[in-house]
Amino acid sequence: MTLTGPGGVGKSALAGAFEPAPGQFRGVRTADLAPAASADEAAATVLRLTAELRRIPGDADALLVLDGCDHHGEPLTTMLTELLTPRGRLRVLATSREPLRIAGELLLPVRRLPVPAGACDDPGELAGNASAALFTRAARDVVPGFAVTEENAAAVATLCVLLEGLPLALELAAGRLRLFTPQVLLARLRHRGGALTALSGGPAHAPARHRSLATLAESAVAGLSRDELTLLGHLAVFEPGFGLPMLERVSPLPRAETDAVLDALLDRSLVVALDQEQGEPRFAVPEPVRSHMGEELAADGLLEAAQDRHASAYRHLVTTVEPRLTGPRQSHWLRVLAAEHPNIVVALRRLRQCGAVEDVASLVLALRLPWLVQGHLRTGVEWCDSLGQDEPAPEGAGTRPSLPEPLRARLVDLSATFTLALGDADLAVRRHRRALALCKRLGDRRQTALVTARMGLALLRHGDPAGAVAALGPALTALESLGAAAPAADTAVALAAALRTQGDTRKAQDALDKGLDTHRRVADARGLAAALRESAAVAAERDDARTAATALRECLELYRSLDERTELPGALEELALLWLRTDAAAGGPRITRALAACAALRTALGSSSGATRRAAVEEALDALRSRLSRTGFTVAWAEGLRMPAATAVEEALAAPAPDTRPAVPTPEAQPLTPRQVQVAMLVAEGLTNRQIAARLDISEWTVVNHVRQIMRRLGCTSRLQVAWSVGRWT
Structure with missing residues (x-):
């Protein structure tokens, strides 16, 4: 049996913790082969221990536990193949980053520990997480009485996520708590750009590769071929998680060689396949190898070129996908961009660092729908606002626009859209008005109509239905004349909501029907969902x-x-x-x-x-x-x-x-309360629930409850019957 998995995942600890049942083996011998200087030295150790086991009498097989079989390759594999015969009466428990490929080998992958989901700050919930439990147990070895509390729970959870549930990294991080609180340790790791330079100092009796993440990473990549190191370095630029199409676009190797090298890296657990139930397969270079390869690229002067290749690939992805975000495959492409969001943000930062501000602005504008769907609202506001700011001119000569005005106008409008989604309708209206002024000055009719429509929606959310109708009506006409089908449908649905709020149900229904039909025709799933909510x-x-x-x-x-x-x-x-x-x-x-x-x-x-x-x-x-x-x-x-x-x-x-x-009418209708009488009379006047709520200064939900009770007490099944009953009173 071979325990496989990346370095630091706990293979050695698991093998060392194995306790055979009484009489299961006639003898057990253990060896750490990692320090062996050569394959010959490792083979000599195996032969010596095997000879000792053969001298032990008994009918049972003997067990040989071999830790660190990673770097000894074919000589060790050949020897074990010769030893593991029925006549040899020998069993082997081995640890290795990759399979030994011996006939009859049983593989047992050892995986990283699960990490907390999201920003968890509940100590009780963290207690049930394996990564947090290991971190807490290791912390108590250096800080007796350490506990996860409401004050440090979020920091502990974030540390577990940052260290990707790697047991060795968690233990080394816990060891630093004798000097720092979890909050300070987290800040230091983030400040240093990773865990390698900070996390060291494992037990003195432990192998060198278990005392430092830097040493662990160095041992993990030892013996790689030039092509393997080249591809691994380029893959390390990715944020954890990338798909095969992006791998092929970033790889400096031909496609056939890329596939072969990727398989070799997967075998050695230097690239891992991410758990995914559906969709395209995704992979990641785990920590600490990712950080180590980044440092190696920087030392060789190749990091910036790899980052540029990565940024170019994601710029191409976003610009290619944007036109496809409305249509029958909208869901597919939105999920592709959602999966690649961390890498897209890294690409945006790299492009901005290189001074390609207009490219960054264009990409942010192209990400409008994906970021709205994914809920990256604050991220969107921050990028729009930072790109739209003025930059100091040389020698203090005032300021100069960092972007052309058309891009600035669109960024202000997009910032308002994200702001409205966050719930600040007042600020959204003000930003839309600013964008509208810029668009009118530029004479951009289409963008003016789009901004006017979005401002109308913000006015509606701000509680100004009259202003909303005044903005949405002309915007709808303009967008329809320009042939902008999907934006016109969005505007029609917003206009329907504003008209309904004003009580003009007939025009509202006409606008809603128009929006529904268009969204179904152009296959805009998100727009259709908004129309269904209005329905x-x-x-x-x-x-x-x-x-x-x-x-x-x-x-x-x-x-x-x-x-x-x-x-x-x-x-x-x-x-x-x-x-x-x-x-x-x-x-x-x-x-x-x-x-x-x-x-x-x-x-x-x-x-x-x-x-x-x-x-x-x-x-x-x-x-x-x-x-x-x-x-x-x-x-x-x-x-x-x-x-x-x-x-x-x-x-x-x-x-x-x-x-x-329908409620079953009672022989005698139950009496109504004074408030219910008020509501019933307003229903008879033809007012909507929202209008009744405004008239009586109560919530719409309260009105709905009153109407329901009125219908039950009067034995009515519709508002029309309620009106008829009120007519009988008068």
Whole structure:
């Protein structure tokens, strides 16, 4: 049996911890072959130990434990092949970065430890993570009584992620806690650009390769061919994780040689295949080899050339994919860019470092939709704002624009879009107005129409539906005349929402139908999802819960296909609120988990919802607290906070459809409260739920509850019947 895996993963410790059962072997001998100066010396050690085992009497086989078989190649393999025969009565437990390729060899890959998911700051949750548990146990060896607390939990989790769950790195990092707190240690590792120069000082009795990550990395790459070192150096420039197409674009070797060298590096665990259930295979150069190869490239003066090749490859990827982000393969290309996001950011930094500011701005603009879908909102704002700033001119001669005005105008507009997605509608409106002024000065009709449309949406979110209609109507006309189908459809959906808010339901429905039809025709899944959310809102105002739920379910299906993050919390909240107000038997724990998952996702994004939505959610949570026991609510909320977004969507889609059967009329209608009478009379006037909420200064969700109770007490199944009943009173 050969334990395989990268250096520092714990192969030696695992082999050393093996304890045979009584009588299982007639004798056991152990040898560390890594320090052997040559294959001949290693072979001599094996022969000597084998001779000792043969002299031990008994009927059982003997066991030879060989640690560090990495660098002795064919001579050692040939010898073991000769020894491991039925007559030899010998078994071998070996550790190696790559298989020994001996007949009958059983491979046992030893993997890195799982790391915490996301920015975990819960000590209880970290206690169940293997990386954090090892770090804590090793820390107590040098700092008795060390514990993960609320103050250091986030730093411990980030250290585990930074060190990629490599056991040796975790143990060396824990050893530094005799000098630093986890927070200070994390800052030092980040400041030094990696763990190699900081993490050393393992036990004196340990092999040299286990006392320092630098030594470990050096031993890992020893014996590589020139082509293997060349390719490994170029792959080390990638942030962890890259696909085969990008590998081929960055590799300096011909494609056939690249494939062969990649296989050799995979065998030696210098490149690892990442776990992935679907999609294209992805690989990574693990730490500390990645940092070591980066240092080697820098020492040879080759690092900048490798970085330039990497940046050029990702510039080509983004510019090639951008035109394909609307169409039948939108989901595929969005997922490709999502997987490559860390490398794209590295490429942007490199291009900016080289002074290619216009190229950087163009790429950031091309990443508008991917970053919105992935939830990289603050990243987007930071890049837009930093690129749009003025740079000092030479010799203090004032300032000079860092970019041409057309690019600056588009960056300001994009910054406003990200700002609106974060929940700051007021700032988004101001930024859109600034971008609009720039576009009008430039005479760019298409960009002016686009910015006007986006400003209209921001005005609507800011609570100014009249201003929104005034902006969206002309923008829609202009975009349609320019043949901009997808932006025109987005504008039509936003206009429908603004008109609905004003109570003009007929025009709102016409605009919504136009947006829905166009989005389906151009196969814009994200735009279609937004249109379906508006359809659900229209249906909910008509008390058609089944239609609303169907539209929201289709919306969530689309968001799941895109792996959408930014708009997902809003859609999921809308479905949860719909469950609560339309079905008294709806599962309280399920609704609580959904709302908690939305809260957790918003926290991760750094975004917030509007005041009206926040009020509705708070009322819903109050209702859930009263429906569930205190323990039941607390447990469900905690489960939802830990629930991944994909799981929250799966649970929402698996929930039964709302019970919309008409209420059975009672022989005598129950009396209405004074507030319900007010609401019923406003319903009879034809006001929407939102208009009633504004008139009575209560939340829209409260109005929906009142309307539901009114219909039940009066035995009505529609708002029309409520109006007829009110007509009878008067």
